Amino acid sequence: MISIVASIPGRLRVRGDELRAPGSLQRLQHHLWELDDVIDVRVNSKAGSAVVRYDHQAAAGRSLELEILKVAEQVLGVSYAAPSPVKSAQRGKRGAGGSRKSRPARMVANRHAKQVMLGSLVVVLATGLFRYPGWRYWHTVTGWAFFAALAVHMYVYRRHLLR
Incomplete structure (x- = not known):
């Protein structure tokens, strides 16, 4: 089965296991070139994908x-997954049931740490x-807040820091 994995206006990526065979991929490329309004077709047999501009x-x-x-179905003789009703620009940003995927807790904590x-x-x-009189307290408190947020940020990225 082949399906559209990425789509933005003017560019489309189709992927499927059937596209790993070099002969079938070349036939598909030839037939896609014959479509109106197609500017460029790039194929990759290792990835099993075709990019159509x-x-x-x-x-x-x-x-x-x-x-x-439909051209891919005719050329390769396989079925295709119909594009989802979600807008093309939003494809891949939604989880099962159409709800937005939530960010991992460490990423949310890191975002807040960077803001702090x-x-x-x-x-x-x-x-x-x-150096106004009485501002020394705020200088000290916010300095410690910066240090604490930096510690959170470094903890989140500890694996990348210690390579």
């Missing part, structure tokens, strides 16, 4: 996707630069 202004992208899958580092760095620099 087309003029997205001249072609209605959705009908061209189906046309490419940026905010505290601004305060540390401002309080250290202007």
Whole structure:
């Protein structure tokens, strides 16, 4: 079975195990070149994929996707997975049932750590630069906040730091 794995206006990637055979992939490439509005076809037998670039202004992208899958079905004699009703630009960003995938907790913690580092760095620099009376406390507190956020960030990326 072949399916569309990536699609943006003007570019489409089709992948399937049937595309690993060099002879069938070359036949598919030849037939895809014959389609209207196709600009370029690149095939990769090792990856089992074909990338089709087309003029997205001249072609209605959705009908061209189906046309490419039908050509692949005729040439290779295999079935294809119909494109999902989710918009092409959103394909791959949604999990099962159409809900958005949640980020891992370590990535959420790292995002917050980077925000705290940026905010505290601004305060540390401002309080250290202007040196108004009574701001020493805020300079110290935000310096420690920066240090704590940096520790979280380094913990999340510890494997990359110690290579």
